Amino acid sequence: MDYFLTEEQKMIQELTEQIAREKIRPIRAELDESEQFPWEIMRTLAQADLFGLCIPEQYGGMGGGVFENCLAVEKLGEACIGIATSFAASGLGAYPILLFGSEEMKQKYLPQIASGKKLAAFGLTEPGAGSDVSGIRTVAVRDGDSYVLNGSKQWITNGGESEIYSVLAITDRAKGPRGASFFVVEKGDPGFSFGKKEKKLGIRASATRELIFQDCRIPADRLIAREGMGFIIAMKTFDKSRPGIGALGVGLAQGALDIAVEYARKRVQFEKPIISFQAIQHKLADMAIKTEAARAFIYSIARYIDSDPREVSKVAAMAKVFAGDVAMEVTTSAVQVLGGYGYMKDYPVEKMMRDAKILQIYEGTNEIQRNIIGQELNKEYGRMKESFF
Amino acid sequence: MHIVVCIKQVPDTKNVRIDPDTHTLVRQGVESIINPFDMFAVEGALKIKDQNGARVTVVTMGPPQAAEALRETLGLGADDAVLLSDRAFAGSDTWATSTTLSAAIRKMGDVDVIICGKQAVDGDTAQVGPEMAALLDVPYATFVKKIDTEDSGFLKVVRQTDEGTEVWKLQLPALLTVIKELGEPRVPSLRHKMRAKKAEIPVWGIAELGLDPSSTGLSGSFTQVVRVFSPQRRSNRIQLEGSIENQAEELFQYLKKARVPGL
Numbered sequence A: 001m002d003y004f005l006t007e008e009q010k011m012i013q014e015l016t017e018q019i020a021r022e023k024i025r026p027i028r029a030e031l032d033e034s035e036q037f038p039w040e041i042m043r044t045l046a047q048a049d050l051f052g053l054c055i056p057e058q059y060g061g062m063g064g065g066v067f068e069n070c071l072a073v074e075k076l077g078e079a080c081i082g083i084a085t086s087f088a089a090s091g092l093g094a095y096p097i098l099l100f101g102s103e104e105m106k107q108k109y110l111p112q113i114a115s116g117k118k119l120a121a122f123g124l125t126e127p128g129a130g131s132d133v134s135g136i137r138t139v140a141v142r143d144g145d146s147y148v149l150n151g152s153k154q155w156i157t158n159g160g161e162s163e164i165y166s167v168l169a170i171t172d173r174a175k176g177p178r179g180a181s182f183f184v185v186e187k188g189d190p191g192f193s194f195g196k197k198e199k200k201l202g203i204r205a206s207a208t209r210e211l212i213f214q215d216c217r218i219p220a221d222r223l224i225a226r227e228g229m230g231f232i233i234a235m236k237t238f239d240k241s242r243p244g245i246g247a248l249g250v251g252l253a254q255g256a257l258d259i260a261v262e263y264a265r266k267r268v269q270f271e272k273p274i275i276s277f278q279a280i281q282h283k284l285a286d287m288a289i290k291t292e293a294a295r296a297f298i299y300s301i302a303r304y305i306d307s308d309p310r311e312v313s314k315v316a317a318m319a320k321v322f323a324g325d326v327a328m329e330v331t332t333s334a335v336q337v338l339g340g341y342g343y344m345k346d347y348p349v350e351k352m353m354r355d356a357k358i359l360q361i362y363e364g365t366n367e368i369q370r371n372i373i374g375q376e377l378n379k380e381y382g383r384m385k386e387s388f389f
Numbered sequence B: 001m002h003i004v005v006c007i008k009q010v011p012d013t014k015n016v017r018i019d020p021d022t023h024t025l026v027r028q029g030v031e032s033i034i035n036p037f038d039m040f041a042v043e044g045a046l047k048i049k050d051q052n053g054a055r056v057t058v059v060t061m062g063p064p065q066a067a068e069a070l071r072e073t074l075g076l077g078a079d080d081a082v083l084l085s086d087r088a089f090a091g092s093d094t095w096a097t098s099t100t101l102s103a104a105i106r107k108m109g110d111v112d113v114i115i116c117g118k119q120a121v122d123g124d125t126a127q128v129g130p131e132m133a134a135l136l137d138v139p140y141a142t143f144v145k146k147i148d149t150e151d152s153g154f155l156k157v158v159r160q161t162d163e164g165t166e167v168w169k170l171q172l173p174a175l176l177t178v179i180k181e182l183g184e185p186r187v188p189s190l191r192h193k194m195r196a197k198k199a200e201i202p203v204w205g206i207a208e209l210g211l212d213p214s215s216t217g218l219s220g221s222f223t224q225v226v227r228v229f230s231p232q233r234r235s236n237r238i239q240l241e242g243s244i245e246n247q248a249e250e251l252f253q254y255l256k257k258a259r260v261p262g263l
Helices: A007-034 A039-047 A066-079 A081-100 A103-114 A173-179 A230-266 A278-306 A313-343 A349-360 A366-383 B036-052 B064-076 B094-108 B128-136 B190-198 B244-257
Strands: A120-123 A139-143 A146-157 A164-170 A180-186 A192-197 A208-219 B002-007 B009-011 B032-034 B055-061 B080-084 B113-117 B140-148 B154-161 B164-171 B174-178
Touching: A007 A039, A007 A066, A007 A081, A007 A349, A007 B190, A039 A081, A066 A081, A066 A230, A066 A278, A081 A103, A081 A120, A081 A146, A081 A164, A081 A180, A081 A230, A081 A349, A103 A164, A120 A146, A146 A164, A146 A180, A164 A208, A164 A230, A173 A180, A173 A230, A180 A208, A180 A230, A230 A278, A230 A313, A230 A349, A278 A313, A313 A349, A313 A366, B002 B036, B002 B064, B002 B094, B002 B128, B009 B064, B032 B036, B032 B064, B036 B055, B036 B064, B036 B113, B036 B140, B036 B174, B055 B064, B055 B094, B064 B080, B064 B190, B080 B094, B094 B128, B113 B128, B128 B140, B128 B174, B140 B164, B154 B174, B164 B174
Parallel strands: A120 A164, B002 B055, B002 B113, B055 B080, B113 B174, B140 B174
Antiparallel strands: A139 A146, A139 A164, A146 A208, A164 A180, A192 A208, B009 B032, B140 B154, B154 B164
């Protein structure tokens, strides 16, 4: 399919495809097994200018948008979404600063993130607060020229590896959802430490840790925007980042489809390559249909979001939920096409199937995405005067 | 510091076929790549640039399509590229190639270091680097795996030879041919790739280089290929059988009979 990409967008694809093929594919199984953080790949991505893809040029970035990010993570995700997640998580951590930070804050942090010299991370989830964000317990109390943070964040991607953390904390519990605020916390700030590295089903090359704040004192100017803006910042960040999760799903599905088709053409049973059997053909056809549909969907949504419309939460959630479900289905089918071989670690599809599951869980579970879509539908139709009956 | 890297386009080694009638490489329809050893040369130059700052110019002699290879090196971070292209360069052997490349380096004038791959994977002669050094009258070191630029006016290099490693100090300007151990070639960067896409690559022909047609191309070549043939396959294969001890003994006796030194 030709998606009528610009020269620059084609270059992004070419470059990320080369990195996926030459640098990621040969080591993905090893990193999955050893759970080693892919620092070498991160340095390669940094040197390739990719961490700056969505950061404006005046802050050392390439000035791309959500679509450019999608193109990059899709190609990286074709090889390994564990590694691609480590890359994408830095962008997620940067968005609160990029979208709402003061000029000084942007000047200070964005060039470091854009160059890849420092990774960023995003800290929202807590032991008692995931889907229900109102359960957040981490507090930030103003004390003169400082804020003092107490609490912990759970399952933070790039936790311990990143230098720069965008962290959500409650500044005024009485105000409910309007009492949360975002802060930048740096690795090395007093009272800021990390819990143990989690062991996971999939995306095992990525690092997931607890962030622990014990009387963590940070300068007051690390507050992003104003007190009480926390939930808005989180939602606007997800509006930008969720299509990227969808793009990871498209890449992962494509990676699994590539292997399944190649295998089905070579594997002989009943004296024929198994691709000559309709049971396999139809499965591969469904995998291809859904992968391409997800790609076309993600691309249009990403382009739409980059046109800067007023309200994008619904389509951003749609992008995430659809492509995540497609990736889960296509990778599961790929294992089925490879049969016993697919279940063994000798082929990459079992890893892809394990990896796919996270796409339906992180950055808002797919159930929460459907809630968002449902609520937006209710609002939209509530505003309409006409009846469709 | 101005570093010039000389590169060559070669057929992609993964798809090399020999024409059974002419015994020459089938070049038609085969994708060209930059000679892998030359990629290490580019990487070596860019490493020096990263560490101490340097201007890196990449040069190649070839048909107009060779500009694409140069563009690829600009995508990696080289500053400039020059294509040496002229009908008069066609059919060059290593000497005529070295003559043409050295003329380009003389024309640039301010070159401190010249880096080449240790050899090209198609011709495998490893001659062009040393020949250029001779023509330019500069010191050179082959099979370099490490380059140190700390001493101003000098290069300290580590050579890998069959006997071991050697550390040499060369006065600038100097020429190096490099090996894989210098470091894996980097991937391009988006910024450099975008710049490379638009870059204008100057083309220097025989007139720009001020060369006499008799010294370039086929007429400037001392080597003439009289005949190319595939060596006959030798197949006196022996199979050893029996217990491991017996096989080892049989092999030992065989090697002894073949007068392998030391047995």
